[in-house]
Amino acid sequence: MKDQSSAKTANISARPSPMGTRQPLPRHQRSGSQFFPPNVLADEGDTSTEIASTPSTPSPTPRITIPPILTPEPTTAPVSTPKPSLSPTIDMEEETLPTPPPHSPPHPPPDADDEVMLDHSPPLTSLTPVPPKTTTPAPSSEEDLLRAHLAVAETNRSIIRSNGVNSLMVIPQFTPVPQGGFPHIHLAHAAQLFDFQAAKVITAWLKVPHPKILIRVFNHDGKNPSVKGPILVERLRRAITEIAHFIHQDEEKVKVSPPCPEANSVETDRPLSFLAYNISEETKTLILNQRIWSSTDISFVAHQFSINSPPLLLFCLHGFSTTDTNTVKSAVHDTWTEDMTRWDIGDILSECEIPEEKVHIVAWDFINSLWVEHLDFKASGGISLPRYNIFAVSPTSNPTVWTKLRAYLHSLTYPSELEGSGTAVNFIPCPLCHSIAHPCRLCPFPNVPLWNGPKHNVNLRPSNTNMRGRGRGRRTPA
Numbered sequence: 001m002k003d004q005s006s007a008k009t010a011n012i013s014a015r016p017s018p019m020g021t022r023q024p025l026p027r028h029q030r031s032g033s034q035f036f037p038p039n040v041l042a043d044e045g046d047t048s049t050e051i052a053s054t055p056s057t058p059s060p061t062p063r064i065t066i067p068p069i070l071t072p073e074p075t076t077a078p079v080s081t082p083k084p085s086l087s088p089t090i091d092m093e094e095e096t097l098p099t100p101p102p103h104s105p106p107h108p109p110p111d112a113d114d115e116v117m118l119d120h121s122p123p124l125t126s127l128t129p130v131p132p133k134t135t136t137p138a139p140s141s142e143e144d145l146l147r148a149h150l151a152v153a154e155t156n157r158s159i160i161r162s163n164g165v166n167s168l169m170v171i172p173q174f175t176p177v178p179q180g181g182f183p184h185i186h187l188a189h190a191a192q193l194f195d196f197q198a199a200k201v202i203t204a205w206l207k208v209p210h211p212k213i214l215i216r217v218f219n220h221d222g223k224n225p226s227v228k229g230p231i232l233v234e235r236l237r238r239a240i241t242e243i244a245h246f247i248h249q250d251e252e253k254v255k256v257s258p259p260c261p262e263a264n265s266v267e268t269d270r271p272l273s274f275l276a277y278n279i280s281e282e283t284k285t286l287i288l289n290q291r292i293w294s295s296t297d298i299s300f301v302a303h304q305f306s307i308n309s310p311p312l313l314l315f316c317l318h319g320f321s322t323t324d325t326n327t328v329k330s331a332v333h334d335t336w337t338e339d340m341t342r343w344d345i346g347d348i349l350s351e352c353e354i355p356e357e358k359v360h361i362v363a364w365d366f367i368n369s370l371w372v373e374h375l376d377f378k379a380s381g382g383i384s385l386p387r388y389n390i391f392a393v394s395p396t397s398n399p400t401v402w403t404k405l406r407a408y409l410h411s412l413t414y415p416s417e418l419e420g421s422g423t424a425v426n427f428i429p430c431p432l433c434h435s436i437a438h439p440c441r442l443c444p445f446p447n448v449p450l451w452n453g454p455k456h457n458v459n460l461r462p463s464n465t466n467m468r469g470r471g472r473g474r475r476t477p478a
Contacts, residue, residue, distance in 0.1 A: 174295050175453070176449075182448065183433075185434065186311060190311065198271075205305075212276065212277035213276050213277075213287060214302070216434055218445070221270065222259065222261075235298040236256045236276065239300070247286060275305070301434075312391045315389075325374050327419050328388045331415060331422060336367045344408060346363040349366075349405070351398075352396040372389070432446070443456065
């Protein structure tokens with residue numbers, strides 16, 4: 001050992017290091033490839049392949065005597081400063097390794113050293129020097145990305161063209177949807193679409209698979225079902241087929257089931273609903289979205305095959321001498337908010353699924369949802385006899401509770417301070433659209449632009465003045 005040390009000292013004296021002759025001496029006794037074989041250094045925790053390969057090189061000892069200490073001390077940087085006398089093996093290592101920051105050691109730390117370096121930024125920069133070169137977008141990648149987006153956009157456009165049922169379509173045969181939509185058709189109760197229908201027919205309709213819809217034809221009174229039924233069925237089938245063909249561009253074998261009354265039903269109790277089935281989901285969605293379809297052959301309204309929520313229309317009032325809806329609304333609101341009335345409303349609502357602790361809040365919500373609609377009724381001579389439809393949002397879908405609540409509110413009297421007192425009156429259903437909210441003369445559908453359906457009956461009977469001299473009898477000489 002002394003002979004090797006003496007030879008090494010002579011070598012250093014012959015070629016002094018720029019860092020001083022004192023630097024390699026204290027480190028010569030602590031580390032060095034001549035004292036530790038390569039396998040010993042690897043066993044002591046140094047996993048760096050660069051350090052393990054340095055003992056085999058004939059390079060001078062000042063470069064090889066870098067201590068394999070895991071702690072990253074800044075003082076190791078000046079020791080590792082490359083010198084012109086480094087061997088080609090060391091230069092190859094520096095070329096293959098990523099360029100470290102100025103304050104980091106020349107050797108990239110092994111995996112075990114990454115945990116020690118977590119508090120410093122070098123591990124982040126040492127792990128990601130190559131990705132920026134590969135992730136820099138080239139013009140070809142931008143072109144590929146643009147083409148990918150264009151391909152998706154074309155796919156979406158084709159989907160919209162073939163199945164765009166979320167937006168209302170304009171089919172030339174039918175009345176287009178007016179601005180603000182078609183008027184609403186109010187039903188008497190949630191199951192009115194099944195009124196007077198034979199029980200066996202309802203059972204058969206329930207077994208028909210979805211998609212299916214219920215249809216009511218404008219101006220259909222249900223009379224002569226054996227004669228009118230087949231005609232309306234064929235017209236409905238043709239109309240729905242035209243709608244389906246507008247979407248799918250192919251033929252759909254649409255089927256329509258006519259209404260059927262009970263065998264022992266009263267003459268006036270006639271069912272009015274038809275069932276349309278064997279249609280696609282897209283056709284069903286389009287028909288229900290537009291809801292009203294009017295052509296020169298037939299006009300109808302479509303409903304979902306389900307039990308609707310309770311109607312918003314509660315009852316109709318007459319007896320007020322004003323046409324101001326705010327006055328009528330105040331009279332109704334004041335009556336509903338009286339202590340006794342409010343208590344009765346809460347008592348009725350407590351019979352349904354509403355929790356007992358929330359009945360008081362739900363009753364107030366129901367009262368505050370009130371709104372009023374004016375109906376321009378007139379008597380002979382053009383005298384105004386206004387009526388008012390009373391609406392409110394039901395807090396429950398229980399049919400028994402809702403029927404009891406409406407019957408209770410229907411029985412009340414609604415006095416005002418200066419405009420008289422209102423009482424409930426029976427509805428007059430419209431034979432055109434089958435809504436209970438207005439009589440035929442006040443039906444809003446004939447006033448819809450480009451309406452193809454039934455119109456108001458206009459009395460063309462001339463007055464007595466115009467009929468003078470045109471009946472039988474002697475004519476006066478000219």
